[in-house]
Amino acid sequence: MTAWTDSVSGQTIVVTGANSGIGYAATKAFVARGADVVLACRSIERGEAAVNQLRTDVSDGSATVLELDLADLDSIRAFVQAFETAHDELDVLCNNAGVMAIPRSETADGFETQFGVNHLGHFALTGLLLETLLETEGETRIVTQSSAVHEQGRIDFEDLHHEDSYNRWTAYSQSKLANLLFAYELQRRLDRADIEDLVSVACHPGYAATNLQKRGPEQSGSALRLWLMKAANALIAQSPEQGALPMLYAATETDVRGAYVGPDGVRNMRGHPEPQRSSDRSYDEATAERLWSVSEELTGVTYGFDGS
Known part of the structure; x- marks a missing residue:
């Protein structure tokens, strides 16, 4: 990928989960090419440590940190208010943060945590930032x-928060399918509203070595699973920098409207970014519309354009 290298200079970009892993790698690449990046992080301390490291490593752009806990709708609203106080424009929103295969828990608002953080938190954040995105020039x-x-995901509307039965990977795959259903449905609604200057793109990193894989084993106290994850990261995974390439591509390349971008290697686990096809279920418009309605009801966030 070459076209993105200079295209972000002067842009304002928000990256959730930007203090480590793929989020940090993408943030560093954006800042190195002159962007003004807001690191949206649950921990201000870890976010500030990341900003300090960025200031050591790169100098072209700028980076600031704002607190954002995607497991708390009040925190999401507070983040949006703080962001809009400091910034008049938003060129790119990267909904990157997530949790993976953790023991069952609930968010501050009573959502199953993986679904609540990975999907509902980003659904609410995007809706609340929509006006700023629409008002930004270009x-x-x-x-x-x-x-x-x-x-492997299915949306279980009868037990969306896995209260009756919980499997950490079933819950994770549901939340990741929800991410795609949301991204595609958002693009369809933008198209129906004749909004051409706002683009929704989905991506996946393949298999990248990050802290994400460790949290589930650590929280469940499984030394064996933790060892296996570390071994797989060392032997199979690509670097966070490589894992960030699909997100950078999605954020900057032309002709990616409504696309799904991932690595082009074996089983799409590593390699260079390219547009790909996702699962058949991810393109189910009836499921996407139902999920959208449920997400609005659960979060209390509606989108300010006539794209229904």
Whole structure:
């Protein structure tokens, strides 16, 4: 990919989960090419440490941190208010943060945590930032990070928060399928509203070595699972910098409206970014519309354009 290298200079970009892993790698690439990046992080301390590291590593753009806990709708609203106080424009929103295969828990608002953080939190954040995205001059983008694991996902509307039965991977795959259903439905609604300057794109990193894989084993106290994850990261995974390439591509390349971008290597686990096809279930418009309605009801966030 070459076209993106200078295209972000002077842009304002928000990256959720930007203090480590793929989020940090993408943030560093954006800042190095002159962007003004807001690191949206649950931990201000870790966010500030990341900003300090960025100031050591790169100097072209700028980076600031704002607190954002995607497991708390009040925190999301507070983040949006703080962002809009400091910034008049938003060129790219990267919905990157997530949790993976953790023991069952609930968000501050009573949602199953993986569904609440990975999907509902980003659904609410995007809706609340929509006006700023629409009012920013030129083309703006919403990039939503999914996962190849979405292919095993199903949206269980009868037990959306897995209260009756919980499997950590079933819950994770549901949340990643929800990311895609949301990204595609958002683009359809933008198209129906004749909004051309705001683009929704989905992506996945393949298999990249990050802290994401460790959290589930650590929280469940499984030393064996933690060892296996570390071994797989060392032997199979690509670097966070490589894992960030699909998100960078989705955020900057031309002709990616409504696309799904991932690595082009074996089983799409590593390699260079390219537009790909996701699972058949991810293109189910009836499921997407129902999920959208449920997400509005659960979060209390509606989108300010006539794209229904």
